[in-house]
Amino acid sequence: MSKPNKNTEHVSLPTEAEVVVIGGGIIGCSTAYYLAKAGLDVLVIEKNHKVAWEQSGRNWGFVRQLGRDPHELPMMIRSNAIWQGLEKELGAAVGWQQGGNMGMTDDEAVIPDYEQWRDAARQHGVKARILTGREVSKLAPGMSRDWTAGIYVASDGNADPERATDAIAKGVQKYGGQVVTDCAVTGFDVRGGQVAGVVTSRGAVKASTVICAAGAWTSTMVGWLGINLPQLRVRGTVARTQSVERILEPASWTPSMGFVQRQDGCFTIAGLDMTDLDLRLGDLKYARYFLRDFMKNRHRVSVNFGHPFWHDLVGRLPGTAAMKDPLRRPRISDPRPNTKLVTATLKELRSLFPQIRGVALKKAWAGHIELTPDMLPVIDDAPGPGGLIIVTGLSGHGFGIGPGVGATVAELASGKTPAIDLTPFRLDRFAAGAWNEPYNLI
Ligand SMILES: Cc1cc2nc3c(=O)[nH]c(=O)nc-3n(C[C@H](O)[C@H](O)[C@H](O)COP(=O)(O)OP(=O)(O)OC[C@H]3O[C@@H](n4cnc5c(N)ncnc54)[C@H](O)[C@@H]3O)c2cc1C
Incomplete structure (x- = not known):
C-alpha cells in the first residue's frame, strides 16, 4: 500500500469522553458516526497514522448480501440500505456503485x-x-x-475501501465526535466491575462505555481482561489493474477469482485458490476451534513459518520491548502480498476478458483478515466488565456490513433496543460449543 496522508485531526488526546471506540476501521468509525449523530460525546482511538489502514482500507470493496450466512442477512440488509444513501448522508464520495x-x-x-x-x-x-x-x-x-x-x-454493490471509512470518520467529526490517530490503547481501566476508561500510549481517557472494535487485535486486547475470544488471522492478497474501458457491472466471483470494475475503471482482483496463514505462537491458543474448517480447506491454505513466526517468537522472550508492551513491535500491520497469486490472477482476468488482454497491473497489497470459528461476528456487551462492548470477527466480509453493524452497536451503546437481534453474535456460543460450521456458498 502506498503511504497515505496523515489524517490526525486532533493531536491532543481528550482526557474524557462518554464513549471511547477502540479502532478506526469501518466498524469503529461507523459506530462512532451514529453515536455522534445521536448527540453522544464519542472518541475514536486508532493506533495507526490514519483510519482504515488495516482491513477496512485493504479489502475488495464488495458490499454483498449474496451468499451471506442467513444469520447475518438482517444486519446486511440494514447495511445495504445505508450504503445506498451513504454518499448523500455524508456529503462525500465513497465510490458506491450498485452493480449487483x-x-x-x-x-x-x-x-x-x-x-x-x-x-x-x-x-x-x-x-x-x-x-x-x-x-x-x-x-x-x-x-x-x-x-x-x-x-x-x-441490489448489491461495491464501494471504494480507500475512501469509505475516511468519509465516515469525517462524518464523526462533523457531528462533534473526535478521531485521534497515532495512539494505541494499551489497557483498560476497570473499577468495581465497571469500565472506567482506557490507558493509551498518550495518556489515560475516562469513559463509562468502551467499544472494542480493534479488528485482528481484539482477541489479544480482551485477553487482558481474561476474556477468551477465539480468533485467527490469515493474509489475503489483492491487486488493482490500470483503468480500462467499462466492461463489467456486477462485482463477480468465479470459483478461483473475485473481481470488480471500480468507478475509476480499474479492476480490483483477488485469487481464491490460496490463503496465507503466517503462523504465530499465539495462534495455537485457539487452534482447536479452527481445526475442522482448516482440514476441510487445507488444499487452499498455505501455512508459513516465516518472518512473522520468528518475529512473534523473539517478541515473547522475557525482557524484550514487545513483552513489556505487546502493541509496540507489531503495531503496524502492512503484510506483503503473495506475488505468485497476483500473477496467476492477472493472467486469469486477461484470459477471461480478451478485450482487456493487455491490461497492466497498477499495484498489489495484502491485508490480515480476522476470522472467528463460524465466520460470524462477535457483537456482545455481556462478557467482561460492565460498559464494555466487543465488536469484532467480521471474518473477511465486514466492509459491506460495517455501516449496519455501526448503526446497531450505536443503539446498543446508547441503551436502546438494537433494531437487529444480536443473539447469533454472542461470544458465549464458542465456549458452549453452540456454533455452526462456516456458511460457504461462493
Ligand atoms: C484482503 C481483504 C479482502 C476483503 N474483502 C472484503 C470485501 O470485499 N467485502 C467485505 O465486506 N469485506 C471484505 N474484507 C473484510 C473487511 O475488510 C473487514 O471485515 C472489515 O474491514 C473489518 O473492519 P474492522 O473495523 O472490524 O477492522 P479493521 O479495519 O482492521 O480496524 C480495526 C482497527 O483497530 C485498530 N486497533 C487495533 N488495536 C488497537 C489498539 N490497541 N489501539 C488503537 N487502535 C487499535 C487497528 O489499527 C485497525 O485500524 C476483506 C478484508 C481483507 C483484508
Missing part, C-alpha cells in the same frame, strides 16, 4: 445450494436470481468462455 453481485460456476452440484440460499434470502425480502449460463454471459459480456450457471443479487 454475481457468482458463476461450472459445478452443477452447487445449484441446489444456490436455490436453498435464494429461498432463505427471499424470506428476508432479498431477491436473488439463479442464472443460466447464457444469463451469466449477458451480465458479464465478452467473456472468453461459458459458465454452467450463476447466482445474482441486483
